[in-house]
Amino acid sequence: xxxxxxxxxxxxxxxxxxxxxxxxxxxxxxxxxxxxxxxxxxxxxxxxxxxxxxxxxxxxxxxxxxxxxxxxxxxxxxxxxxxxxxxxxxxxxxxxxxxxxxxxxxxxxxxxxxxxxxxxxxxxxxxxxxxxxxxxxxxxxxxxxxxxxxxxxxxxxxxxxxxxxxxxxxxxxxxxxxxxxxxxxxxxxxxxxxxxxxxxxxxxxxxxxxxxxxxxxxxxxxxxxxxxxxxxxxxxxxxxxxxxxxxxxxxxxxxxxxxxxxxxxxxxxxxxxxxxxxxxxxxxxxxxxxxxxxxxxxxxxxxxxxxxxxxxx
Numbered sequence: 001x002x003x004x005x006x007x008x009x010x011x012x013x014x015x016x017x018x019x020x021x022x023x024x025x026x027x028x029x030x031x032x033x034x035x036x037x038x039x040x041x042x043x044x045x046x047x048x049x050x051x052x053x054x055x056x057x058x059x060x061x062x063x064x065x066x067x068x069x070x071x072x073x074x075x076x077x078x079x080x081x082x083x084x085x086x087x088x089x090x091x092x093x094x095x096x097x098x099x100x101x102x103x104x105x106x107x108x109x110x111x112x113x114x115x116x117x118x119x120x121x122x123x124x125x126x127x128x129x130x131x132x133x134x135x136x137x138x139x140x141x142x143x144x145x146x147x148x149x150x151x152x153x154x155x156x157x158x159x160x161x162x163x164x165x166x167x168x169x170x171x172x173x174x175x176x177x178x179x180x181x182x183x184x185x186x187x188x189x190x191x192x193x194x195x196x197x198x199x200x201x202x203x204x205x206x207x208x209x210x211x212x213x214x215x216x217x218x219x220x221x222x223x224x225x226x227x228x229x230x231x232x233x234x235x236x237x238x239x240x241x242x243x244x245x246x247x248x249x250x251x252x253x254x255x256x257x258x259x260x261x262x263x264x265x266x267x268x269x270x271x272x273x274x275x276x277x278x279x280x281x282x283x284x285x286x287x288x289x290x291x292x293x294x295x296x297x298x299x300x301x302x303x304x305x306x307x308x309x310x311x312x313x
Contacts, residue, residue, distance in 0.1 A: 070139040073131055075120075081149060081220075083120040083129070090114070091135040098131045100223060103207055104182055110135070123209075124151025124222035153210055153222040158198060161231040161303040163208070165197045171214045178210045185211075201228030203252065229253055231305040232297040238285065242313060245283040245293055254300035255279055261294040287313050 071089035078084050087096055093110030100123055108118060120129070131143035154166040167173065173190040180202050188197055190212075205227050212220045232251040239246060249258055255274035260283065262268035285291050291311045298304045 069137075070141045071133045071135055073133055073141055073143045075129070075131070075143065075145065078119070081122050083122060083147070085116075085118045085120055085131065087116045087133050088114065089133075089135045089139070091137045091139060094134045094136050096131065096133050098129065100127045100129055101207070101225075103209070103223065112136075121219070121221060122147050122149045124149050124153055124220060125224060127223060151220060151222050153212060153220060155208065155210065155222065155224050155226070157201075157226075157229075161201070161229055162198045163201050163226060163228075165199065165210055166195075167212055168194045169214070171216065171218075174213050174215050174217075176210065176212045178208060180206050180208060201226060201230065203228050203230055229299070229301045229303055231303045232299050234295055234297055234305055234307040236293070236295065236307060236309050238311065239282075242311065243285055245285060245291075245309070245311070246280075247282065247295060248278065248280050249274075249295070249297045250278045251297070251299040252277060255297065256300045256302075257298045259296045261296075263290060263292050264294070285311050285313055289313065 069090035071087050071091075071093055074086040074088075076084045076086070085096075085098065087093060089110075092112040092114060093116060095110050096108040096116060096118070097105050098108075098118075098120065099105045108116065110116065126146060126148045128144060128146045132140070133142075134140045152167055152169045156164055156166070158164045165176070165178065167176070170193060172193050173195065175187055175189050176195070176197065177185040177187050178197075178199060179185045186199075205225060208224050208226050210222045210224075214220075230252070232249055232255065235248045235250075237246045238244065249255060254277055257271060257273055258279060258281075259269065259271045262283070283293060289312070291313065292308065293310075294306065294308045296304060296306045
């Protein structure tokens with residue numbers, strides 16, 4: 001008995017000690033609450049981050065939508081000589097600029113409109129139409145296309161160095177106008193179904209615009225670049241005692257040839273090849289003669305000039 005009781009007592013003490021030890025290590029519901037709060041805080045920060053990212057994406061897409069909303073340009077052929085330009089913008093249109101080749105620019109003010117139409121006449125020949133459109137937010141669109149139109153107007157260089165404008169048609173022409181580059185127009189009355197008009201060119205490369213208007217007020221336009229050449233210059237004087245002709249010939253493009261004929265006699269003809277832009281020479285004035293001298297100069301473009309003088313002695 002005593003042995004049984006003595007062996008039972010330690011076991012009870014040991015069990016009690018282990019029970020108290022387990023009770024001291026267990027924290028209970030407080031640990032669960034702390035973990036829960038930690039995850040709630042993380043979820044809140046994650047939610048704020050996602051909302052901010054989505055808001056920025058919407059803002060950026062909205063701005064990109066404004067920037068990318070450039071005006072649209074549509075060009076349709078109404079007939080063989082007329083185009084219809086249509087411009088549509090999501091934003092108000094600031095201005096439209098259109099021009100043929102590198103010629104005069106035509107500007108249309110947008111006046112806060114989102115839809116604009118404009119008829120454009122096609123000039124004769126082969127020409128490039130350029131269009132530039134801008135809106136109030138800086139959106140910009142461009143258009144460039146080549147158009148061709150047959151014409152009754154012909155522009156050609158004459159042997160004198162001038163420019164000849166020829167026209168052949170079936171309807172009576174009231175008048176024509178022409179202009180060089182952006183200069184003022186020159187009007188010429190016609191009142192015929194055909195005409196040939198000679199005009200003086202400009203030196204160098206220039207744009208000639210010719211407009212023909214018939215009695216029904218229908219117009220025909222031709223734009224052409226012209227490399228203007230002018231006939232050579234011939235200056236003839238004498239020395240102080242009238243014993244020599246002093247001759248100076250010049251040309252900006254370049255001299256090619258000079259021919260001198262004395263007294264209208266082919267046997268007294270001299271031809272000399274030239275180069276450069278200026279040439280000087282002298283011819284004796286003979287006593288008891290009419291001393292008729294004819295000078296013909298040709299430049300490197302094949303344009304000629306002639307001058308005749310007489311000096312009796």
